[in-house]
Amino acid sequence: MIKLFLKFWPFLFIVLVWFVFSKPYFLKGLVPYSSTYQVNFFPPWSSYEKFWGPVKNNAMPDIHGQIYPWKKFTIDTFIRGEIPLWNPYSFAGNPHVANYQSAVFSPFSLLFFVIPFIDAWSILILAQPLIAGLFMYLFVREIGVGRVGSLISSVSFMFSGFMVVWMAYGTLVYAILYLPLALYAVECYYRSGSFKFLLILILTVSLSLFSGHFQISFYFFIGLIYYILFRAFIKRSIRSTTFLLISVIFGLIVAAPQLVSSIMLYKNSIRSELFQVGEAIPLQYLITVISPDFFGNPVTRNDWFGHYAEWSSFIGIWPLFLAIYAIVRLRSWRILFFSTLGLGSVALAVNSPLSVLLVSLKIPVLSTSALSRIIVLFSFSFAALAGLGFDKLLKDVDLKKARKTTVLILGSISIFFAVTWILVLIGKIYPDEWLIVAKRNLILPTLLFFIGTFLFLMAVRKKTFLIFAICYLLFAISFDSLRFAQKWMPFDPKEYVFPEVPVIAAIKKNIGDGRIFGNIGGEVTTYYKFPSIDGYDPLYIGRYGEFIRSASIGKFLNAERSVVKLDRREKYTNRVLDLLGVSLIFHPVADTNQGWAFPVWEDKTRFSLIYQEDKFQLFRNNLSLPRATLFYNFEVIKENKEIIKRFYSDDFDFRKVLILEETPNLKVEKEAAGSAKIISYTPNKVVIRVASNSPGLLFLSDNYYPGWKVRIDGKISKIYRADYSFRAVMVAKGESVVEFEYSLL
Numbered sequence: 001m002i003k004l005f006l007k008f009w010p011f012l013f014i015v016l017v018w019f020v021f022s023k024p025y026f027l028k029g030l031v032p033y034s035s036t037y038q039v040n041f042f043p044p045w046s047s048y049e050k051f052w053g054p055v056k057n058n059a060m061p062d063i064h065g066q067i068y069p070w071k072k073f074t075i076d077t078f079i080r081g082e083i084p085l086w087n088p089y090s091f092a093g094n095p096h097v098a099n100y101q102s103a104v105f106s107p108f109s110l111l112f113f114v115i116p117f118i119d120a121w122s123i124l125i126l127a128q129p130l131i132a133g134l135f136m137y138l139f140v141r142e143i144g145v146g147r148v149g150s151l152i153s154s155v156s157f158m159f160s161g162f163m164v165v166w167m168a169y170g171t172l173v174y175a176i177l178y179l180p181l182a183l184y185a186v187e188c189y190y191r192s193g194s195f196k197f198l199l200i201l202i203l204t205v206s207l208s209l210f211s212g213h214f215q216i217s218f219y220f221f222i223g224l225i226y227y228i229l230f231r232a233f234i235k236r237s238i239r240s241t242t243f244l245l246i247s248v249i250f251g252l253i254v255a256a257p258q259l260v261s262s263i264m265l266y267k268n269s270i271r272s273e274l275f276q277v278g279e280a281i282p283l284q285y286l287i288t289v290i291s292p293d294f295f296g297n298p299v300t301r302n303d304w305f306g307h308y309a310e311w312s313s314f315i316g317i318w319p320l321f322l323a324i325y326a327i328v329r330l331r332s333w334r335i336l337f338f339s340t341l342g343l344g345s346v347a348l349a350v351n352s353p354l355s356v357l358l359v360s361l362k363i364p365v366l367s368t369s370a371l372s373r374i375i376v377l378f379s380f381s382f383a384a385l386a387g388l389g390f391d392k393l394l395k396d397v398d399l400k401k402a403r404k405t406t407v408l409i410l411g412s413i414s415i416f417f418a419v420t421w422i423l424v425l426i427g428k429i430y431p432d433e434w435l436i437v438a439k440r441n442l443i444l445p446t447l448l449f450f451i452g453t454f455l456f457l458m459a460v461r462k463k464t465f466l467i468f469a470i471c472y473l474l475f476a477i478s479f480d481s482l483r484f485a486q487k488w489m490p491f492d493p494k495e496y497v498f499p500e501v502p503v504i505a506a507i508k509k510n511i512g513d514g515r516i517f518g519n520i521g522g523e524v525t526t527y528y529k530f531p532s533i534d535g536y537d538p539l540y541i542g543r544y545g546e547f548i549r550s551a552s553i554g555k556f557l558n559a560e561r562s563v564v565k566l567d568r569r570e571k572y573t574n575r576v577l578d579l580l581g582v583s584l585i586f587h588p589v590a591d592t593n594q595g596w597a598f599p600v601w602e603d604k605t606r607f608s609l610i611y612q613e614d615k616f617q618l619f620r621n622n623l624s625l626p627r628a629t630l631f632y633n634f635e636v637i638k639e640n641k642e643i644i645k646r647f648y649s650d651d652f653d654f655r656k657v658l659i660l661e662e663t664p665n666l667k668v669e670k671e672a673a674g675s676a677k678i679i680s681y682t683p684n685k686v687v688i689r690v691a692s693n694s695p696g697l698l699f700l701s702d703n704y705y706p707g708w709k710v711r712i713d714g715k716i717s718k719i720y721r722a723d724y725s726f727r728a729v730m731v732a733k734g735e736s737v738v739e740f741e742y743s744l745l
Helices: 002-028 035-041 061-079 107-113 117-142 147-158 161-165 172-177 179-192 195-209 214-235 238-254 256-268 283-289 317-329 333-349 353-360 371-398 403-426 432-461 463-488 502-510 522-528 542-550 573-579 640-647
Strands: 515-518 582-588 607-612 616-621 628-631 633-636 657-660 674-682 685-692 696-703 708-712 715-717 720-722 726-731 734-742
Touching: 002 117, 002 147, 002 463, 035 061, 061 107, 061 117, 061 522, 107 117, 117 147, 117 161, 117 172, 117 179, 117 371, 147 317, 147 371, 147 463, 161 172, 161 371, 161 463, 172 179, 172 195, 172 214, 172 371, 179 195, 179 214, 179 238, 195 214, 195 238, 214 238, 214 333, 214 371, 238 256, 317 333, 317 371, 317 403, 317 432, 317 463, 333 371, 371 403, 371 432, 371 463, 403 432, 432 463, 502 522, 502 582, 502 607, 502 616, 542 640, 573 582, 628 674, 628 685, 640 657, 657 720, 685 696, 696 720, 696 734, 708 726, 726 734
Parallel strands: 515 582, 633 657
Antiparallel strands: 582 616, 607 616, 628 696, 674 685, 685 734, 696 726, 708 715, 708 734, 720 726
16 A cells, blocks of 8 residues: 555646646636626526526636537537537527537536536636646656656646636646646657657647647647657657658547648638737746736736737746756756757747737738747746756756756846835836735745745755755645635536526517517527627638628628627618518616617517516517528629628618629519428528519528538528528429428438
């Protein structure tokens, strides 16, 4: 038993640290999901006083409006026997698999088939730091770091700034946590030549790409390819390097369904055209490497500068010291690799001429995303360096060579702390109310540093103090990391996770085949499967965004970066609602007669009240077209801006005339009339029964997009793009069955 403990105690230590972090879920039944934020800030729950109360973290709205509802839609669609390729509940239809953050192919989705959804979600979230810590331990041990040093690297990485602030999303962290396992596989293959390590490498590459965040997977590739080439230069083994690179390619092939579909959506989205220096970290913000809340924290509502999540680079004062010690005292390939990768990522993450140059090169993903997130490679690299630095420091103490370097580095950091304290105490560099926050949050890293400094200086003089210094180091790093993680991460009651309220039941009863419009987002529409026309996501069909935004003035406007939201009071708002089959209006009673709200109360001919309670009303839009409608007249316009101009012109009858971009071979008979009825509607397939006394055009107000195919009475036909962003097909005289089906092939 003692031998087993001595062998596995580092793993037990990692599990213990992780359990201390996760205990609110395991011991108190709380879940790592900000349910209090949901019910206090998001309609309709926010209108019910019974949910009001304290909110821990209100800085992660995308989880509620995107990530969690997307996961629910993914699992529900799988359960129905379909692959969730298409999401019909936002943006009038949008690719779902291709929307990278949906993480449809993540193997962790299997959790949701065996345990309740919220518990599967909790395990999905909480597993991330544990897996990251274990993988990091395996890797740094493989490159020669001792057990204690490997623990330092593991804890530093698993609760580093990036890992903590993005943990609740369940996507970004998974995309990077496979990096140490991938490097472990590379190192083991160079050492042993065993085929199994190539399989591990293939697996890590594909799993990173399936994890739900391409930008972070791209950084995973930067670290992986750099490591392979770096080691190839040292090992001089062309054969091994070739097999490793082939394995990476195989990993890409395994992930091809995700990659190909996402690249297509990227090209069709507005995101591919937006190149800007976004979210680059100001140099002064790098003090948060050791004091994460120097500029405040959204959790305590006292943050006053910057973007806490986007700019988080925390690893702690002692991992930073040990990393610096490694860089100063060691001369090896490991130091060169990690220092260049880490410092290079900092150079790209901060607001500098290098980041401006990078954006100017218009490199896809790198030049269109938040540059600061590459800071995760700094966290990874310096965590690894910390383990190497600890081993070197231990050896130097043993050989009595540590005094000069230790005093030099500790002295330099002490001067940094002294200067920082002088600036915040008497420098007046910021307003007093901000300096109070800075001073309060600088105390802990200062104490942790100077207590450790005393112990290490004593250990340098007398080895009997060394065990105390090592124990303190493990405690200080774990305590600092856990304090940071526990402060940020919400653990909230299960009963507040999407609780049922009466208006939700009323929408389910009245939505039918139509769409809904109002002050609600994906947390309602996607989660409960209510089709809508608005949407929020970086990747959506650009033409649709142009169509909706242009309704505000009736002329062409570029789509917005991440949101599609129809203006509530513009001249052409009702035209869009009618064309897109918006039959239900969600209206908070408190918004009546308010200038920002959609004026549903003004036109009693158009809108009929069908549901009312104290908080909400639902109105029927009596003039909306059915989602599937027959047309017998069309105009052909090929130029984009002219299509928009014509559609929103006052003399255009959008109820009777379609705008196409090419001429169909259609001969309409006199007094043409007919009907179309949706008889089946699932995410990837729409079946419509048509009856017409003349050839005509069947219009479906769902977005046109490559991948959709149509069969009419079993025969493949052509889909025309109609009214700028939607679908139309020619139908013959008589009865027919039209089947739209979406596939990746």
